[in-house]
Amino acid sequence: LHRIKASGLKLRFCTNETQATREKFVKKLQGMGFDISVAEVPAPAPAACRILKERSLRPHLLVHNDLVPEFAEIDKANPNCVVIGDAAENFTYANLNEAFRVLIGMEKPVLISLGRGRYYKETDGLKLDVGAYMKALEYACDVEAEVVGKPAKMFFESALAEMGVPPQQAIMIGDDIVNDVGGAQRCGMRALQVRTGKYRPCDENHPHVKPDAYVNNLAEAVDVILRQL
Amino acid sequence: LHRIKASGLKLRFCTNETQATREKFVKKLQGMGFDISVAEVPAPAPAACRILKERSLRPHLLVHNDLVPEFAEIDKANPNCVVIGDAAENFTYANLNEAFRVLIGMEKPVLISLGRGRYYKETDGLKLDVGAYMKALEYACDVEAEVVGKPAKMFFESALAEMGVPPQQAIMIGDDIVNDVGGAQRCGMRALQVRTGKYRPCDENHPHVKPDAYVNNLAEAVDVILRQL
Numbered sequence: 517l518h519r520i521k522a523s524g525l526k527l528r529f530c531t532n533e534t535q536a537t538r539e540k541f542v543k544k545l546q547g548m549g550f551d552i553s554v555a556e557v558p559a560p561a562p563a564a565c566r567i568l569k570e571r572s573l574r575p576h577l578l579v580h581n582d583l584v585p586e587f588a589e590i591d592k593a594n595p596n597c598v599v600i601g602d603a604a605e606n607f608t609y610a611n612l613n614e615a616f617r618v619l620i621g622m623e624k625p626v627l628i629s630l631g632r633g634r635y636y637k638e639t640d641g642l643k644l645d646v647g648a649y650m651k652a653l654e655y656a657c658d659v660e661a662e663v664v665g666k667p668a669k670m671f672f673e674s675a676l677a678e679m680g681v682p683p684q685q686a687i688m689i690g691d692d693i694v695n696d697v698g699g700a701q702r703c704g705m706r707a708l709q710v711r712t713g714k715y716r717p718c719d720e721n722h723p724h725v726k727p728d729a730y731v732n733n734l735a736e737a738v739d740v741i742l743r744q745l
Numbered sequence: 746l747h748r749i750k751a752s753g754l755k756l757r758f759c760t761n762e763t764q765a766t767r768e769k770f771v772k773k774l775q776g777m778g779f780d781i782s783v784a785e786v787p788a789p790a791p792a793a794c795r796i797l798k799e800r801s802l803r804p805h806l807l808v809h810n811d812l813v814p815e816f817a818e819i820d821k822a823n824p825n826c827v828v829i830g831d832a833a834e835n836f837t838y839a840n841l842n843e844a845f846r847v848l849i850g851m852e853k854p855v856l857i858s859l860g861r862g863r864y865y866k867e868t869d870g871l872k873l874d875v876g877a878y879m880k881a882l883e884y885a886c887d888v889e890a891e892v893v894g895k896p897a898k899m900f901f902e903s904a905l906a907e908m909g910v911p912p913q914q915a916i917m918i919g920d921d922i923v924n925d926v927g928g929a930q931r932c933g934m935r936a937l938q939v940r941t942g943k944y945r946p947c948d949e950n951h952p953h954v955k956p957d958a959y960v961n962n963l964a965e966a967v968d969v970i971l972r973q974l
Contacts, residue, residue, distance in 0.1 A: 609836045616864065616873050634885045635845065644845050644885050651884040652877035656863045 517551055519738050523745065526679040529557045530672070530688075532665045532695065534601035534630040534646065536582045538562070558675040560630035560665030561586035564599055566674070567664065573626065575599040576618040578611055578649075597626035600653065600661075602633070602646040612649065619657045627653055629661040633695075666692070667699025676703075687728075689737045691715045698725040708737050746780055748967050752974065755908040758786045759901070759917075761894045761924065763830035763859040763875065765811045767791070787904040789859035789894030790815035793828055795903070796893065802855065804828040807844040807878075809835060826855035829882065829890075831862070831875040841878065848886045856882055858890040862924075895921070896928025905932075916957075918966045920944045927954040937966050 520527055529552060533541050538554045538561075545552050561583055568575055574591050577584065579601035587599075598619045603611070619625045633645030650661045665671055676683055683704030690696020691713035700707040709715060709727040712734070720730070731737040749756055758781060762770050767783045767790075774781050790812055797804055803820050806813065808830035816828075827848045832840070848854045862874030879890045894900055905915055912933030919925020920942035929936040938944060938956040941963070949959070960966040 605838055607838045607841070609834055612836070613870070613872050616877075617871050620864070620871060634887075635849070641842070642846050642849060643842050644881065648845075648881035648885040652873065652881040655880040656873050656877040658863075 519742065521551065523742055525741070525745075526681055527556065528675045528679060530666060530675055530690075530696075531557060531559050532631045532633065534560050534583055534665070535580045535604060537585050539585075540582065558671065558678070560601065560671070563664040563671055563674060564628055564630060565590055567628065567662075568597070568599075573597040573628075575628070576615060577601075578603050578606065578615040579630070580604055580606060596622065597628060598653070599628045599630065600646060600650055601630035603649070604643070607644075607649055612652070616653060616656055619653060619659070625657045625659045627657070627659050627661040629663045631665045632661075632663045666695040667702070669699070669703045672700055672703045672705065676705075687741060689731075689734065693719040693722050693725050693727070697727045701725070701728075708740065710734060710737060748971065750780065752971055754970070754974075755910055756785060757904045757908060759895060759904055759919075759925075760786060760788050761860045761862065763789050763812055763894070764809045764833060766814050768814075769811065787900065787907070789830065789900070792893040792900055792903060793857055793859060794819055796857065796891075797826070797828075802826040802857075804857070805844060805847040806830075807832050807835065807840055808859070809833055825851065826857060827882070828857045828859065829875060829879055830859035832878070833872070836873075836878055841881070845882060845885055848882060848888070854886045854888045856886070856888050856890040858892045860894045861890075861892045895924040896931070898928070898932045901929055901932045901934065905934075916970060918960075918963065922948040922951050922954050922956070926956045930954070930957075937969065939963060939966060 538557045538559050542552055542554050542557060568590050574593060574595050576595035576598045577587060580603050583601055595618055598615050619627060629646060629650040632647040632650060634647050635642050635645050654661055676686055686705045688696055688700030688705050688707040689710060691710050693709060697707040697709050706728040708729050708731050711730060711732050731740060767786045767788050771781055771783050771786060794816060797819050803822060803824050805824035805827045806816060809832050812830055824847055827844050848856060858875060858879040861876040861879060863876050864871050864874050883890055905912055915934045917925055917929030917934050917936040918939060920939050922938060926936040926938050935957040937958050937960050940959060940961050960969060
């Protein structure tokens, strides 16, 4: 990261994290020694807030308690849409029924989902991710959710707009073949896949997505990028 | 019902009820004065038990507590499939994650769903039905559930086989345009829709399903049937 920042290249950290505010998330990374600030972190919750404001939507929130502060400035009275994130322990039978009732009660139900992940791993095992609960509500209400966060085109476009950089001049580095690489490429960026983190060897035979190049780790990605300047 | 039974016609009560054993369900109807016995009630749980036995499947159950006795004789050790019903209060975050982990841990995940309903109404409001949770697990594990109960063809066929009646000689009476009427017709039966219960006027413009006739209530359905003998 220091080498990229020293080069003068513009940089954003695009995350799909919805279990905590960016403040909390960034503090954790700073604690690990990363040079990173909240303003450099495009995330689903602030992206959703922009949409809510633009379209005068008042959300009923089904999200993680730690994410609620991201919606502090949003009017939530008399809701006319549902926003679902990875609510974890908040995915109770009662909360799911409540979100469903709000949604089905609308003349034209609007469901905004902070991601479409299937599942993820925690120390105590695999957990269903927001995408599974999104599918449940989609089916029950016969609607299609609007997904914010990676791999949504608008999510990448909004990060690019913030930097004032056209997609052809930007490059994505990520470990997720679909959400990072596929998403970035679909909006005209190039994308490197790192062979760390979520990467699995079978990604290299993915039926739809092919990265512009593979790198073994983030440092190698930086080498490749700086070499081309 | 008395008039049908007196006529000598064979009769079955096809239900998608999965919140109670047939014993409990039948006792309730008997208490209301209906001449009905457990052996006359094809239901999703016993249909699932037949499948489990035939295919040597050992289920992990995510069902309502009151339905568990229906699976008393089924081996549930070291599960190699998941059976999901309308588990109601048992649809907790922990139980959903557990069912998901059992399923994703299989080489070829087998998910059997006791229905595909979207939602239903109780005195305290609308509730998500088993179909929504089925969709969540389907998405997370990238599988398609095998649905037992109405409108599955096999469900009607098995009821007909029990009676020894070919579909052409059978008639379905139901209030649900898709699950009752559509399901029965797809297996070659005729079907009457009663204009009571779940019936809604817009059913008469359903894009795919058209009953062989409408009747205002069950008594009128019996009139129509007996008249044709």
